[in-house]
Amino acid sequence: MRKTLYGNTQLDKFDVIVIGSGAGGGPVAHVLAAAGQKVLVLEAGPCHLDNIDDPAHDIVARFSNDELKIERRNFMLQNENVEPRTWRTAAADGPRIETLTGNVQFLPKTVGGGSVHADLKMPRFESQDFQFGTLLKNVQNASFADWPVQYDELEPFYAWGERLLGVQGKIGTNPFESKRSGDYPMPPGPPMYGSLVVNKGLSALGYTMFPYPTAVNSIPYDGRSACNNCGFCSGYGCPINAKGSSAVTVLRKALLTGNCQLRAETRVVRLVANGQGNQITGVETIDPLGARVTFTADRFVLAASPIEDVRLLLLSGGLGNSSGMVGRNLMFHYQTIAFGIYGERVHGYRGRAVAQGFADFRGKPNDPAHPLAGITEISGGGLPVGEASYYARVLAQAKAGKWNGKLFKALMRESPARDRIMLLVIQAEDAPQVSNIVDLDPDYVDLDGLPVPRCTYKSHPFEVANGQFYEPKLLDIMMKSGARYAAITPRDDVPSSQHIMGTLRFGNDPKTSVCDKNGKFHDIGNLFASDGALFPTSSGYNPTMTIASLALRVGAAMVNPASPASVIKT
């Protein structure tokens, strides 16, 4: 049987149990283990990183440039036939509209969580993003709120996180970035040719392209090799560990302290609370062989994703919900996507999935000339198995379901949707709404017979209108850059973004928030949250850098509540 137990395997008494090993869990484990706390990290998925706990050897990944394994066979992602999710737009839809859909929670289950599959685009939020409760209070039927931690207070943790995970970028290149205390730990890597082609349009229209901050090594860094731009990046674990996932950075550091134990394929199914429900005493798990095992500790951290965190609280009897806000304000970034197909081969499938971007469409609150949307990623096309599927769908629609093998083969050879395509993806602000909520489906269960999460989610007119504002501008860029064909991709009804936020909003008022400024539950003295569930608002920048930085701060506050910043290692 393969290995599922890592780190200090002799530990059997723990100060803290961290549920989840991704961008929210790994940083907390690192901070606590470094401070001498005995930490148990429980991860539902398997570990594909041999030697992750071996100081004498480099990590050897089972990840590979294998499109079938990753994109089709769910090597990392949830399997919707045994772990379904359901979705509806509102209670009026009935119990659900969609069943057995993975789109509503599309994060990997593996050691390192979502930070493994991501191409780790790591921009910080802007300082304005922490103040929309004040700046956007007039948006009807939205629940914008100020963050209890403002940018200036989070900035040292951003800088710490960038050092720990290894982020490349260049200070001053994004004209809209907020004040930084220093440059990025690494310079930008080489650009992708397709980005340079797109930049012809950006330059002509007065927009500013910049190197996308990413936790991808542009040079050898912290014992890990430089990225060689293999092309299998977004959605793929890195075969050479050049991506700074939680697993190969902070979690490995935690395991090497001797203070941390990692149990993979160990799924937490219930938080065990005292009679008053204000203290957690243990967690009930299902182990790799399917047996029920309980672990105890003094303190507990939820970092299993905004949807799974809530599910676990509800499976445990509805803990921590005196505010009535558990599960509410579920957010995904509202994506507007344009594609351009060029006469020349721009080979956007080579390289990091996204090497450049621009923030001219991030906008400002209450500015009709520049409505609030988000950073725009300049991305290449996919790979051949996926490409073949796109053509199959196109042929089915354009040819009334009639297959045309010769035309299909011509498409594969000429490759408009892989070798000649570039995408522009706006990751736009998603207005929080109390009515967008995670709860338990009343009927559907998973492999272990447990109720599955149900997402009730509908986009707000705020983001819909803002997205529509920028659609023609995206097409202008594509055509100015020389695209022969360009369009906005049709939207799916089910939210499918992997940027999942909200559900355990943090704030200073226990009546309107679930957790406090330090991530501790208002109602439960020894339970914390440390992932994107804490976000009161979504910003219009990729969330992972902020998740990791906030998690570092949660860990630091667990070590020193009076002065979390004093815990930062420079």
Place this chain on the structure above:
Amino acid sequence: MSSRIQLVSRRQLIRMVGGAATLLASSPGCKGSGSASGLFSDEQRTALRTFADVIIPPDDEPGGADLGAVSYIERLLTAFDNNDAPAIFAGGPFSGRQPLPDASGHASTNFPTNDFADLIELDRVSEASWRLRILGSAGLSNGSPNQKLTGAIASLRDQLVAGLDAAISSADPPLAQQSPDDREATFNAQPPAWKNLIIELVTEAAFAAPEYGGNIGLAGWKMCHFEGDSQPLGYSQWDGVKHVERPDSPLSTPNPGPDVAAISPDVDQLLKLVIAFIGGRTA
């Protein structure tokens, strides 16, 4: 993850394939077997090759059959037929097809071993998921998780074979006597959900890594002018001072030489049709 271009939603695709599963769950048992794997009769195997060549027709390069569609499908559908690790996930990190870089950032003459040839053991949840997909509800001792709500799930094997039998029966004259155009017409007359399933499997065979049983001789990747898995060479290497790019397949500059297959009038016409349908722009 960045979003991919999307013309039919993933949700719709799942629904189409799922529809076939529900339909076939209640169909009578499939015909006997006669192939080496015990999976297909000779007639079914021949029909599968025929339809693979409808999906990817042979010309001066191989069609779907010679790209390994049958061996790929047989390998997938028999993944749980013995006690070895199921052939679902190839190993990593390297295939051995690309060389290690040398100190100057260029390709060396040393190649890593082929880790793709190893198989990765499935964890508890993945094994249940794949048993359910390949063997249907009968593949799990307690059936599928929501069987009382959704009904039993048909095995991939039954879905495929039932559709093949139906296609064979509907062919008039028999497939062996039909021209390539008639075979395409026979294929197009089959239920959309089954067509989607077989298109998915045949194209996976053609364009996935060859360790899964298809893409024989890397002919699928050659056909679409794709370099394949690129590690550990990648498309750029840090030489200690700068990134060195592959001269044949550069990262930050245009490809050398002329376009290997420029946009043809037929493809141009199709793209214009699609762009007009979704309200885009053309130059």
